[in-house]
Amino acid sequence: ACTSNEEPAPAAQNAPAPAQDTPGKKVTVGFAGPQADHGWLNAITVNARAEAQRHPDVELVVAEGSNDAATQSAQIDALINRKVDVLVVLPADGKQLTPAGRKAMDAGIPVINLDRIFDSPQAYRTWVGGDNYRMGVNAGNYIGQQLKGQGTVLELAGIDTLELTRQRTQGFDDALANYPGIRKVGRAAAEFTVPTGQARMAELLQAHPQFNAIWNHDDDQGVGALQAVRQAGRSDFLMVGGAGSKAAMEQIKDGNSVLKATVLYPPTMSASAIRLARLLGQAKGVSDLAEQEIPASVTTFSAVVTKDNVDKYLPVSFE
C-alpha cells in the first residue's frame, strides 16, 4: 500500500538524531495490524511501511490485516515461526491478543504493542499508543469551553463492540461532568464507515431540531456526517471530529463548515514504533533520553486541532 506518489511520510517531520540513523545490523520487523480498510488504520500501515523504507537496515514483514482476534493471533504465530527480530502489533483487541503477545515474548521476540494495549506488561516490551480516554476528555473540555458551560450536545460514536469506543465515550462523559450546564441528549454508533456516518447523523439531526455541539469519534465517518449536515441545511451547532484526517483539517482551516476542531489520534505512532523496533533490534537507546533503555511506554498526546493551530498538524494528517 505504500506508493511513491504520496507526500513524504509524516514521520519525516523531525528527523532522528544522526547517531541512531547510522545504519546498524539488519533488523527484521514483523508487523501485524487490523484490516486497513479504514482511513486511520490504513494510515498506520502506510506510515509503518514508509518509515521502514527510510531505513536501509530495516526489513518489514506485514501480516494480513485482520479484525478477527483468532485470525490475528494465528498470524502472529506465523511471524514468530518466521523468527522476526522485533514484532510490532496493533491488535484487533488488546486483551484478546495478550496470549499471542506473551507467546512472542516467551519466544524471545521483543514486542512493541501499538495503541490497543495488551492486558499484561509481560506481553510487550514497549507500548506506543494514543489515549482514547483522554481523547474523549479533550473533546469534552473543548466543547465545554466553546459552549461556555451551557447547552446540549450529541455524540456520534464508532463501533460499540470495540473497547476503544467505550473509553472515548467514558472520557467524553467525564469531561462533560465538569459542566453542569451541559447535557448530552443523544448518542448513535456509526460503525466507522462513511455511509453509516451519513445515516446516523441524518437521523440524529432529525431527532434533535436544536442542539449546540456534537462530537464525532472519527473523521472518516465524519465525511458522511458532514454531508448529512449539509443535506439537512443545518449550521446552528459546532462539530468536533476525531483522529485528524486531512479532509477534516482542511475544512477546519476553511472554517466555513460546522466542523470547528478535531481531536488528534496520530497514526504517526506506527512510524515511531518502527523506529523503536529498529533501535530495540540494534540494542540502542533513545539518545534524547537519559536512560540507556528504551522506555516501556510512550503515549501520544491527543491535541485539539483548531483553526489557530491547524497548519502545524496538517502534515501528520491522513487521507
Added chain:
Amino acid sequence: MNAEQAVAPERTRGFSVRLREARNLGLVGVLAVLVLIGALTEPGQFLTTGTLVLVLTQASVIGVITVGMTFVIIGGGIDLSVGAVVALATVWATTRSTQAFGITGIVFTAVAVGVGCGLVSGLLIAYGRLVAFIGTLAMLASARGLAIQLSQGRTQTVTAKNQALVDLGYQDSYVLGIPPLVLIFAAVAIVGWLVLNRTTFGRRTYAIGGNLEAARLAGINVKLHTCLLYVLSGLCCGIASVMLIILTSSGTSGNGNLYELDAIAAVIIGGTLLTGGRGTLVGSVLGVLVFTTISVLFTLNNLPTAVQQLAKGVIIVLAVLVQRRASLYSSERTSS
C-alpha cells in the same frame, strides 16, 4: 417443499395472487405498527414530513440494490457481491482521473463498473457453472480487493468541479419537497415491477427459479437468462453507487459494507423464497422500508446499540408472524 400443492380447493381468486397480496398487506400492517410506536414514543419528532423524507432517503440506496437482488433470488440465484461492487464502483468513479471527465464520467463509470461486475458473475455462474453463492462470493472478495487497491484505503471526496452532483443531495434541489434520490428509487422500483410482472423476461425469471428443467424444456435459453439476471443486479449496484456518491460526496473501499445481508433480508422478509420461483417486488420494497424505519425509530428514541439489536431481532420475528396471520397459506412452505 410443495406440501401446499397437494390439491387445494378452488377459491374465487388465484392462490398466488391472494397469498402475495396477503403477505404484503401484512408488511404494511407491520409498517403501520412501527409508525404507531414512533408516534407514541416520539410525538414531537416522528410524525413529521422530515422523518418521512429521512426514511425514504435512507431506504433509497439499499432499496435500489434490493430491486436487483429480488430478480436474482426469484430467478433461483443469490448475489453476495452487491456490497463489494458498490464499494468498487464508488471508488472507481471518484478517482482523480475519472472525476476529470466530470459528472457524466462519474455516473458512466459507476454504472459501467456495476454492469461489468454483474456480467463477470453472470458468466461465471451461467456458463462457468459455479454455484451462485460461490461465484458471487469470489466477486465479493475480488471487488473489495480492487477497491482497496484503487483507493489505497483513502476516502476519495468529490472535487469542487463536480460539486453539482453532490448538490443533488441538498434541500434546494428537492422536487416538490421530494429528494432526487427518492425519485430515482421510485423510478427503479416501478420499472423493476413492470419488467418483473409485465414482460416475458420477468415471467421467465419466475420459471427459471421455479423449475429450471421445465424452463429449459420450454425452449428458454436458461444460461443467457441467468447471466442477464446478474447483469441486472450489477446495473442496480451501479445506480446505487451514484446515489451513494451523491449522499456521501465520496467513495471509499469501506462503502456498501454488509449491504448484501441487508438486501437479502429485505427480499426474504418481503416474502420471496430463497429457493426461487416465488416472490414480489412490492414485498421487497416494503421489507426495505420496514428495516429503515426500525433504524430511524431507534435513533430517534436514542436507544443504546445493545437494545437496538435485541429489539431488531424481536421485531423481525413479530413482523413475520404478523405476515403469517395475514397469509394463512404460507405456513407449509416456510417450514422448510
Added chain:
Amino acid sequence: MNAEQAVAPERTRGFSVRLREARNLGLVGVLAVLVLIGALTEPGQFLTTGTLVLVLTQASVIGVITVGMTFVIIGGGIDLSVGAVVALATVWATTRSTQAFGITGIVFTAVAVGVGCGLVSGLLIAYGRLVAFIGTLAMLASARGLAIQLSQGRTQTVTAKNQALVDLGYQDSYVLGIPPLVLIFAAVAIVGWLVLNRTTFGRRTYAIGGNLEAARLAGINVKLHTCLLYVLSGLCCGIASVMLIILTSSGTSGNGNLYELDAIAAVIIGGTLLTGGRGTLVGSVLGVLVFTTISVLFTLNNLPTAVQQLAKGVIIVLAVLVQRRASLYSSERTSS
C-alpha cells in the same frame, strides 16, 4: 431442479458416493496446489510443522462451527446466527459471576448458551414456521445485542484463577506436538461424520433436506428433526466458543464477526448444495482447510490486503473449477 439427475454412472458403488468422493478428491487437489505454491514462494517458512500446526489451529474454531453448519444446510436450512451466538457465548462465559464457578462454569455456560440459542432458532423455524434465513437472522441480531449488553462493550479477560484454561493454548500443553484445540476439532469432525453417515439421524437429515414432503409422508417427525438440527449447530457454536476463549483468553461482543459467511462458504465449496439434501462433511472440513491455508499463505508471502482479496476471489473460482474437472458429473447441477 432435477437437472442433476441427467446422468448417472453405473458402478458397483452408488452415483452419489462416487460423485462426492470425486468432489473431495478435487478439493484435496486444490490443497495440494496451495501447498505447492507455498513451498515455491516461501521455501524456508512454509514446509514446516510450525505452519501445519498453525493452519490446523486457525482452522479449528471455524471448523467446529462448520460441522454444525453442514448438518443444517444438508437438512435444507441455514444458520446465520453462528457468529453472534459465539460472541454471546464467549461473553456470557467470561462474566465475573460465571468465572467464579471456575473452568467448569465457563465451559458449561458457553455450551449451554450455544445450545439455548440453537433451541430458540430451532423452535422458531420448525414450530414457529419462520424461514430459516429470517429466524436465524433475528437470532443474530438479538444475540449480538445481548452480548453487547452483557459486556457493556468491554473485553472480558479470563481471570488468573481460570488461567489453566488459557494455558491449553500454549506450547507446553501440546499433545505429541498437536495443540488441544486441533484435537477437539478432530474429535468433533469425526463424531459429526459418524452421526451423519452412520446413524438414522444423519439419514433423516438428508431425507428432510432432499424432499421435505416425502420425508413427512414417510412418517419422519420433520419438525422435531429440523429443530434438533439447529440445536446441534448451537452446540457446535458452544464448543467453538470455549475454543475461542482458550485462543484469546477473553470474551467480547465483537467475537465471531462474519463467521456465518466463512462457515457457509466452506460448506458450499465443500460440495454441499445450498438447497439441501446433498453434501459431505469431509468436503466441508476440506473447505475450511482450503480457506485457512489461503490466508496463512498470504501472511507468509506478506501480500498487501488488496492483493490478498483479489487473489482470494480468483483462487475460489479456480478451486471450484479444479473440483469440476475431478467430478465431471456435478456439471449439470451447479448451473442452476
Added chain:
Amino acid sequence: MTLLEMTGIGKGFPGVRALDDVELSVAEGEVHCLLGQNGAGKSTLIKVLAGAHRPDTGEIRVGGEPVELPNPTAAIRCGIATLYQELDLVDGLSVAENIFLGHEQASAGWVRRAKMRADARNLLDRLGHREIRVDREVGTLSAAGKQIVSLARALSLDARLIVLDEPSAVLASDEVANLFRVIRGLTERGVAVVYISHRLEEIREIGDRVTVLKDGHTVATGLPARTTPTTDLVALMTGRRVEYLFPPRPAEDAFAERPVLLEVENLGVAGEFEDVSFSVREGEIVGLAGLVGSGRSEVLETVYGARKPTTGQVKLAGKPLRRGVTSAVRNGLGLAPEERKSQALLLQESVARNVSLASLRRYAKFGWFNARAETTAVRRHTEALDLRPPDIRRPAGKLSGGNQQKAVLARWLLKGCRVLLLDEPTRGVDVGARAELYRVIRDLADSGVAIVLVSSELPEVLGLADRVLVMREGRVLTQARDLDERAVLDLILEEQERAE
C-alpha cells in the same frame, strides 16, 4: 406420407444403454402408439425427438429432410410439441403463463396478458375443462389438473407432430374420452400424434399403428393397432405370456368374521369432502372410485393424518388414531401418494435409501445404522417387484417412471404395515409388472393387511377391490361388492350429463 423418420437411434446413459438402433416412422394424420415395459426406453426416445436428449447415433428426418435437434427450441421450430411423462410445469406461475411459457403472446417483450388468457381459456375449453381457471397458480392443481394444463401446453404450439408420453396415466375415464376427442380433432387436420400408454384398451381405441420397444430395441413397427391380438403385443413387450388377469377375490362372506382394522367415521375436510364413513376389515381391499377431483386423494391423505380433518375421526383396531403422520406410521399405516416425484421420492438418493426411508428404525440399534442388513432387505423387495435396472444404488431420479412407482411400493412392503393406502398405485406401470402388482397387493391382503385403493382406472378398482366406494364431489354415493363399470360410470357422470 411419412412425417417423421427416426432411424438407428442410439442413446446411452452411464451404465445403461437406454436406446439401441431404434426405428420410428410416423405418417401424417396418424396416431402412432409406442408400447414397451417400464424402462424400455419410450420416454428416452421421445426426449431425443424433443431435443431434450442428444442421441449418440442415428438420424432424424422431418418431412423428408434430415434435422438436427440439439435443444428443445430446435424441436419446437420443427413443429414438434411434447407432453413429458413427468409433469414439467412451473408451480409458481399461472395456468395461462405455463401454457405459453417460452412462446408467450408478447409484443416487444411485453406480455399481452388479455390475449394470452383468452387463448388459454379456449384451449382448456377445447379439453373440456371449464372449471380450471386460467390465472390459478398451477402449484395448487391436482395431478390431473396439471396433466390437463400440460396437454393444453402441447396443443398451444399448434405443431405438426404432437408427442404424448402417458397423458392418460393420471386421468379418469371421462377425462380420457375428452382427450381422445381432442386427438381425433387433431388428426383430422393432418397432425400426427405419438401416443404412449400402458393401457392397451386405449391403444385399441385411438391408435392406428403400433411400435413396440423392448430393452431399448425396436422389436416391432407398424403393427395395426386394432387388429393385433393383445397376447401378441404383451408377448412382444415382455418376451413372455402374461394373462392380464386379476387374482381371484375371496368369497363375499370371507370377511364377515374378520376383525375391523380401519374405521373412518363421517370424516370431512371443509371445501374438499364431507361425511365420508367406511371401514376396512383385516385382509380386505376397499376401492375408491370417482372422477378426478372427487377428493379421493384428500380422503386418503386425511385418513393418513397428513391433513387436519374438520369433522369426524379415524379409528385403528377400535382405538382412535392420534393426529399426525408420525403416529399414523408408528401405528402401522402406510401411504403410497399420488405424485411420486414431489410427495414420495428423494430423487437424488439411491433407490435403497428411498425404500428404507420409512423403516430406518428397524435397521438401527440405538440410532446406529446397519447398512448391510438394510440393502439385503431392500433388494429382496425390489426383486419381488422386478425393478429395472435391478441396481438399487442408482438414484431414484434416474429410474423410469414406472420403476419409480415400484420403488415407492417397495418402501411400504419393506415397512410391512397393517393398513396400506394406495393412491394410483399402478400409474405408469406396464402390463407385465401390473399383473405382478395386483398379485402382490392381493397377497398382502391375504396376509392380513387392510388396503384402501384409489385408482382412476375403473376396471382396476372393480377387478381388485372386495368392496367399492363410489365418490363424487367429496361425497360417498354407494358402497357395494359387485358393481359393473357401466353402473359406476352412470353414477359418477350423472352430474356432468345434467350439466351438459
